[in-house]
Amino acid sequence: MSYKEELKAKLYKDLELKCDLGSEGISFKNPDIFKNLDLGGEYLEQVHVLFDYNTDSHKAYDLPVAFYTPLGLDVQFRANKKSKYSIDYINGEFILFNNGEELFPLEFAKRPNYYSKxxxxxxxxxxxxxxxxxxxxxxxxxxxxxxxxxxxxxxxxxxxxxxxxxxxxxxxxxxxxxxxxxxxxxxxxxxxxxxxxxxxxxxxxxxxxxxxxxxxxxxxxxxxxxxxxxxxxxxxxxxxxxxxxxxxxxxxxxxxxxxxxxxxxxxxxxxxxxxxxxxxxxxxxxxxxxxxxxxxxxxxxxxxxxxxxxxxxxxxxxxxxxxxxxxxxxxxxxxxxxxxxxxxxxxxxxxxxxxxxxxxxxxxxxxxxxxxxxxxxxxxxxxxxxxxxxxxxxxxxxxxxxxxx
The missing domain is CATH 3.20.20.70 (Aldolase class I)
Structure with missing residues (x-):
């Protein structure tokens, strides 16, 4: 198997995770953790047009739009307090967990300049x-x-x-x-x-x-x-x-x-x-x-x-x-x-x-x-x-x- 074939196999594993996250959403203990993410500055915040895909509404605070798997697939952020997936802010990084088991640090989608105009x-x-x-x-x-x-x-x-x-x-x-x-x-x-x-x-x-x-x-x-x-x-x-x-x-x-x-x-x-x-x-x-x-x-x-x-x-x-x-x-x-x-x-x-x-x-x-x-x-x-x-x-x-x- 070539390196590219191995890479594709790994990407399909990431795709499985993305699909699971799309269905399950993500939980977090306290929305205050997002104060450590420059939402509305460097990073893209959710602006709701047409539909809301969060199970839990969030009028009082901002949420990120998306993050990336380590191999570069973008995953929509959907808040769901009942999800088995969770994020926390630890030692300067946002970490994704599955039933308490650490998966990987998160990189969030960047905000375009026109959002500030x-x-x-x-x-x-x-x-x-x-x-x-x-x-x-x-x-x-x-x-x-x-x-x-x-x-x-x-x-x-x-x-x-x-x-x-x-x-x-x-x-x-x-x-x-x-x-x-x-x-x-x-x-x-x-x-x-x-x-x-x-x-x-x-x-x-x-x-x-x-x-x-x-x-x-x-x-x-x-x-x-x-x-x-x-x-x-x-x-x-x-x-x-x-x-x-x-x-x-x-x-x-x-x-x-x-x-x-x-x-x-x-x-x-x-x-x-x-x-x-x-x-x-x-x-x-x-x-x-x-x-x-x-x-x-x-x-x-x-x-x-x-x-x-x-x-x-x-x-x-x-x-x-x-x-x-x-x-x-x-x-x-x-x-x-x-x-x-x-x-x-x-x-x-x-x-x-x-x-x-x-x-x-x-x-x-x-x-x-x-x-x-x-x-x-x-x-x-x-x-x-x-x-x-x-x-x-x-x-x-x-x-x-x-x-x-």
Whole structure:
């Protein structure tokens, strides 16, 4: 076995740990330990847009966004006081433990400079666009969904609950096109190269007009005609409006179907079922989007764990064959959602799904760059599998030829 093969085997062990940490979260005895971490200075603090993935809320103190395994996989920090994994601050280092057994010191994600800047109207840029790592910024133009007023929220979603919990603390509010354009431009000047625009459910006509204004603002402030942006939208009743997003300058489109099985779709996504034409219309919208944007430039999320694995894989297989990049990150029973307190499948289930998800995409010829350009946070298990198999992680470039067997 070559050194690189050994390294890949070790990285897959790290991937198992990352998957376990994503399911279990991390506990800590006292939030005061984070006073020893320069959150909001050198290190990236959590800013909640759209969703909260912490089992335990933390309005009174900041938490880090992510840390790294020793071989360089990034792991999202999710607070859960019941987790078997814990961290403590010992002798000047944050240490990760598993049931009291020391694993390794933690290196946390660094904060981008634009987090300390303001837009021309005085808005903190960190509340306009969060940094999702690997040069990707994410804008949630609205942290509320109109489906709640209709009693049709997706059962797994906590977008409205997140605003209720953190809104006052983190200035969660409607984002204006100029704010977005200025913030994205600043992030791009610092090295970012992809942006996703998303938000809650709003009336279709208003959504189209807003996205067009945002695209124009980003182009104005970045000076880029092709700003490598993803518009994340609901399936429009009039499919022809999809062409407007392409004309506006978005290079990729996301229409998240969430659940593949038609019966589960109806149960979990009542608003999408009743107000957006139902599951079959969502599929038609995705297929139409591929005709407009091209193969590999349309993305759809499924929530891994809400339905039998065979159904999710059937959806990934079908969509991939039609030109859609479909991923199924593991379901986290979000606090404030209708399914809060329920259990997601075990980590082994999710890791197996991710491996099969990646295999389907690779079989259909999708590249890492296509996954990167279509996704809002390129830190999923599937992204990691691509980075391992294609030797894209920094650790591979650190290998000297003379040490290869």
């Amino acid at each position: 303001k837009t021309s109207d005085g808005t903190d840029m960190r509340t306009v666009a969060i940094y999702n790592g690997h040069g990707v910024v994410f804008v949630a133009y609205s942290n509320e969904c109109a489906l709640r007023d209709k009693g049709k929220d997706c059962l797994f979603c906590n977008i409205n609950a997140t605003k209720d919990t953190y809104g006052e603390n983190q200035c969660i509010s409607w984002k204006y096109p100029r704010q977005i354009g200025e913030t994205v431009a600043q992030a791009y000047r610092e090295g970012s190269r992809h942006v996703t625009i998303s938000g809650g459910f709003i009336p279709e006509r208003r959504e189209v007009d807003y996205y067009l204004d945002v695209a124009e603002s980003i182009k104005e402030y970045t000076g880029l005609e092709n700003f490598n942006g993803t518009a994340c939208i609901g399936a429009p009743t009039d499919l022809s409006v999809i062409e407007k997003y392409k004309e506006a300058g978005f290079s990729t489109l996301a229409i998240n179907i969430e659940v593949w099985n038609e019966h589960f779709f109806r149960a979990y996504c009542p608003g999408k079922e009743e107000l957006c034409g139902g599951r079959d219309h969502w599929i038609k919208a995705l297929e139409y989007a591929v005709k407009v944007f091209g193969r590999g430039k349309v993305r759809s999320n499924l929530v891994g764990g809400l339905e039998p694995k065979s159904d999710t894989l059937a959806g990934i297989e079908y969509l991939a064959s039609k030109g859609v990049i479909a991923l199924a990150p593991g379901w986290v029973p979000n606090p404030g959602s209708a399914l809060e307190g329920h259990n997601s499948p075990n980590p082994e289930w999710h890791l197996d799904l991710a491996k099969k998800n990646a295999a389907i995409l690779r079989k259909n010829g999708y590249t890492y760059e296509e996954l990167y350009n279509a996704y809002a946070a390129p830190v999923t298990l599937v992204h990691d599998i691509y980075r391992i198999e294609d030797e894209l992680l920094p650790i591979f470039s650190e290998i000297k030829e003379e040490v290869l067997v």
